[in-house]
Amino acid sequence: MTDHSPRNRSALRxxxxxxxxxxxxxxxxxxxxLTALANANPRHxxxxAPRDFTSDEQGKDALTRLHHAHLPKLDEAGFIEWNRSSKTIxxxxxxxxxxxxxxLMTTHGDELPVSWP
Incomplete structure:
Protein backbone atom coordinates (compact mmCIF):
# COMPACT_ATOMS: atom_id res chain seq x y z
CA MET A 1 0.00 0.00 0.00
CA THR A 2 1.42 3.38 -1.05
CA ASP A 3 1.15 6.41 1.23
CA HIS A 4 -0.31 9.32 -0.80
CA SER A 5 -0.67 11.68 2.16
CA PRO A 6 0.30 15.35 1.70
CA ARG A 7 3.25 14.83 4.04
CA ASN A 8 4.58 11.89 1.98
CA ARG A 9 4.10 13.78 -1.33
CA SER A 10 6.06 16.70 0.12
CA ALA A 11 8.85 14.36 1.23
CA LEU A 12 8.99 12.85 -2.27
CA ARG A 13 9.26 16.33 -3.85
CA LEU A 34 27.87 27.85 -9.25
CA THR A 35 30.58 28.58 -6.68
CA ALA A 36 31.81 31.54 -8.74
CA LEU A 37 28.26 32.90 -8.98
CA ALA A 38 27.81 32.52 -5.23
CA ASN A 39 30.86 34.76 -4.78
CA ALA A 40 30.09 37.36 -7.45
CA ASN A 41 27.21 37.94 -9.82
CA PRO A 42 27.25 38.28 -12.87
CA ARG A 43 30.16 36.37 -14.41
CA HIS A 44 31.48 36.19 -17.95
CA ALA A 49 36.88 28.56 -20.60
CA PRO A 50 39.40 25.73 -20.49
CA ARG A 51 43.01 26.60 -19.70
CA ASP A 52 46.30 24.75 -19.37
CA PHE A 53 45.44 21.72 -21.47
CA THR A 54 48.20 19.65 -22.98
CA SER A 55 46.61 19.82 -26.42
CA ASP A 56 44.29 22.09 -28.36
CA GLU A 57 41.96 19.13 -28.85
CA GLN A 58 41.48 18.73 -25.07
CA GLY A 59 40.72 22.44 -24.79
CA LYS A 60 38.17 22.26 -27.61
CA ASP A 61 36.50 19.26 -25.97
CA ALA A 62 36.23 21.09 -22.64
CA LEU A 63 34.84 24.21 -24.34
CA THR A 64 32.31 22.07 -26.22
CA ARG A 65 31.17 20.45 -22.94
CA LEU A 66 30.86 23.89 -21.35
CA HIS A 67 28.68 25.27 -24.16
CA HIS A 68 26.68 22.16 -25.00
CA ALA A 69 26.32 20.43 -21.63
CA HIS A 70 27.13 22.36 -18.47
CA LEU A 71 25.81 25.87 -19.17
CA PRO A 72 22.61 24.61 -20.89
CA LYS A 73 21.91 22.14 -18.05
CA LEU A 74 22.29 24.83 -15.37
CA ASP A 75 20.23 27.27 -17.44
CA GLU A 76 17.41 24.77 -18.05
CA ALA A 77 17.31 23.94 -14.34
CA GLY A 78 16.96 27.65 -13.54
CA PHE A 79 20.12 27.79 -11.40
CA ILE A 80 21.73 30.21 -13.84
CA GLU A 81 20.64 32.48 -16.65
CA TRP A 82 23.03 32.27 -19.58
CA ASN A 83 22.87 35.05 -22.14
CA ARG A 84 24.61 33.54 -25.14
CA SER A 85 24.82 36.80 -27.08
CA SER A 86 26.52 38.78 -24.28
CA LYS A 87 28.25 35.63 -22.91
CA THR A 88 27.06 36.58 -19.44
CA ILE A 89 26.09 34.17 -16.69
CA LEU A 104 27.97 24.28 2.93
CA MET A 105 30.49 22.73 0.54
CA THR A 106 32.56 25.92 0.40
CA THR A 107 32.58 26.27 4.17
CA HIS A 108 33.71 22.66 4.58
CA GLY A 109 36.00 22.56 1.54
CA ASP A 110 38.94 21.31 3.59
CA GLU A 111 36.92 18.20 4.45
CA LEU A 112 35.94 17.44 0.85
CA PRO A 113 37.94 15.54 -1.78
CA VAL A 114 40.74 17.37 -3.55
CA SER A 115 38.61 17.73 -6.70
CA TRP A 116 36.27 20.23 -5.00
CA PRO A 117 34.94 22.46 -6.41
Whole structure:
Protein backbone atom coordinates (compact mmCIF):
# COMPACT_ATOMS: atom_id res chain seq x y z
CA MET A 1 0.00 0.00 0.00
CA THR A 2 1.42 3.38 -1.05
CA ASP A 3 1.15 6.41 1.23
CA HIS A 4 -0.31 9.32 -0.80
CA SER A 5 -0.67 11.68 2.16
CA PRO A 6 0.30 15.35 1.70
CA ARG A 7 3.25 14.83 4.04
CA ASN A 8 4.58 11.89 1.98
CA ARG A 9 4.10 13.78 -1.33
CA SER A 10 6.06 16.70 0.12
CA ALA A 11 8.85 14.36 1.23
CA LEU A 12 8.99 12.85 -2.27
CA ARG A 13 9.26 16.33 -3.85
CA UNK A 14 12.07 17.21 -1.44
CA UNK A 15 13.88 13.98 -2.27
CA UNK A 16 13.54 14.61 -6.00
CA UNK A 17 14.82 18.11 -5.46
CA UNK A 18 17.83 16.80 -3.51
CA UNK A 19 18.51 14.30 -6.30
CA UNK A 20 18.42 17.14 -8.80
CA UNK A 21 20.88 19.18 -6.73
CA UNK A 22 23.30 16.28 -6.49
CA UNK A 23 22.99 15.59 -10.22
CA UNK A 24 23.83 19.21 -11.00
CA UNK A 25 26.73 19.17 -8.54
CA UNK A 26 28.11 15.87 -9.87
CA UNK A 27 30.37 17.64 -12.39
CA UNK A 28 33.32 19.81 -11.33
CA UNK A 29 32.71 22.35 -14.10
CA UNK A 30 29.17 23.00 -12.87
CA UNK A 31 30.37 23.25 -9.26
CA UNK A 32 32.94 25.87 -10.31
CA UNK A 33 30.31 27.90 -12.16
CA LEU A 34 27.87 27.85 -9.25
CA THR A 35 30.58 28.58 -6.68
CA ALA A 36 31.81 31.54 -8.74
CA LEU A 37 28.26 32.90 -8.98
CA ALA A 38 27.81 32.52 -5.23
CA ASN A 39 30.86 34.76 -4.78
CA ALA A 40 30.09 37.36 -7.45
CA ASN A 41 27.21 37.94 -9.82
CA PRO A 42 27.25 38.28 -12.87
CA ARG A 43 30.16 36.37 -14.41
CA HIS A 44 31.48 36.19 -17.95
CA UNK A 45 31.61 32.76 -19.59
CA UNK A 46 35.27 33.34 -20.54
CA UNK A 47 36.10 32.81 -16.85
CA UNK A 48 35.12 29.16 -17.29
CA ALA A 49 36.88 28.56 -20.60
CA PRO A 50 39.40 25.73 -20.49
CA ARG A 51 43.01 26.60 -19.70
CA ASP A 52 46.30 24.75 -19.37
CA PHE A 53 45.44 21.72 -21.47
CA THR A 54 48.20 19.65 -22.98
CA SER A 55 46.61 19.82 -26.42
CA ASP A 56 44.29 22.09 -28.36
CA GLU A 57 41.96 19.13 -28.85
CA GLN A 58 41.48 18.73 -25.07
CA GLY A 59 40.72 22.44 -24.79
CA LYS A 60 38.17 22.26 -27.61
CA ASP A 61 36.50 19.26 -25.97
CA ALA A 62 36.23 21.09 -22.64
CA LEU A 63 34.84 24.21 -24.34
CA THR A 64 32.31 22.07 -26.22
CA ARG A 65 31.17 20.45 -22.94
CA LEU A 66 30.86 23.89 -21.35
CA HIS A 67 28.68 25.27 -24.16
CA HIS A 68 26.68 22.16 -25.00
CA ALA A 69 26.32 20.43 -21.63
CA HIS A 70 27.13 22.36 -18.47
CA LEU A 71 25.81 25.87 -19.17
CA PRO A 72 22.61 24.61 -20.89
CA LYS A 73 21.91 22.14 -18.05
CA LEU A 74 22.29 24.83 -15.37
CA ASP A 75 20.23 27.27 -17.44
CA GLU A 76 17.41 24.77 -18.05
CA ALA A 77 17.31 23.94 -14.34
CA GLY A 78 16.96 27.65 -13.54
CA PHE A 79 20.12 27.79 -11.40
CA ILE A 80 21.73 30.21 -13.84
CA GLU A 81 20.64 32.48 -16.65
CA TRP A 82 23.03 32.27 -19.58
CA ASN A 83 22.87 35.05 -22.14
CA ARG A 84 24.61 33.54 -25.14
CA SER A 85 24.82 36.80 -27.08
CA SER A 86 26.52 38.78 -24.28
CA LYS A 87 28.25 35.63 -22.91
CA THR A 88 27.06 36.58 -19.44
CA ILE A 89 26.09 34.17 -16.69
CA UNK A 90 23.94 35.35 -13.79
CA UNK A 91 22.15 33.67 -10.92
CA UNK A 92 18.93 32.12 -12.12
CA UNK A 93 15.49 32.16 -10.48
CA UNK A 94 16.21 28.88 -8.67
CA UNK A 95 19.75 29.75 -7.55
CA UNK A 96 18.51 30.14 -3.96
CA UNK A 97 17.63 26.41 -4.00
CA UNK A 98 21.24 25.38 -4.55
CA UNK A 99 23.02 28.25 -2.77
CA UNK A 100 22.86 26.63 0.73
CA UNK A 101 24.51 23.46 -0.61
CA UNK A 102 27.24 25.50 -2.34
CA UNK A 103 27.79 27.47 0.87
CA LEU A 104 27.97 24.28 2.93
CA MET A 105 30.49 22.73 0.54
CA THR A 106 32.56 25.92 0.40
CA THR A 107 32.58 26.27 4.17
CA HIS A 108 33.71 22.66 4.58
CA GLY A 109 36.00 22.56 1.54
CA ASP A 110 38.94 21.31 3.59
CA GLU A 111 36.92 18.20 4.45
CA LEU A 112 35.94 17.44 0.85
CA PRO A 113 37.94 15.54 -1.78
CA VAL A 114 40.74 17.37 -3.55
CA SER A 115 38.61 17.73 -6.70
CA TRP A 116 36.27 20.23 -5.00
CA PRO A 117 34.94 22.46 -6.41
Missing amino acids: DRASLNELFEVLSKADRRRI EAEF TRGPRFDKIAPVIE
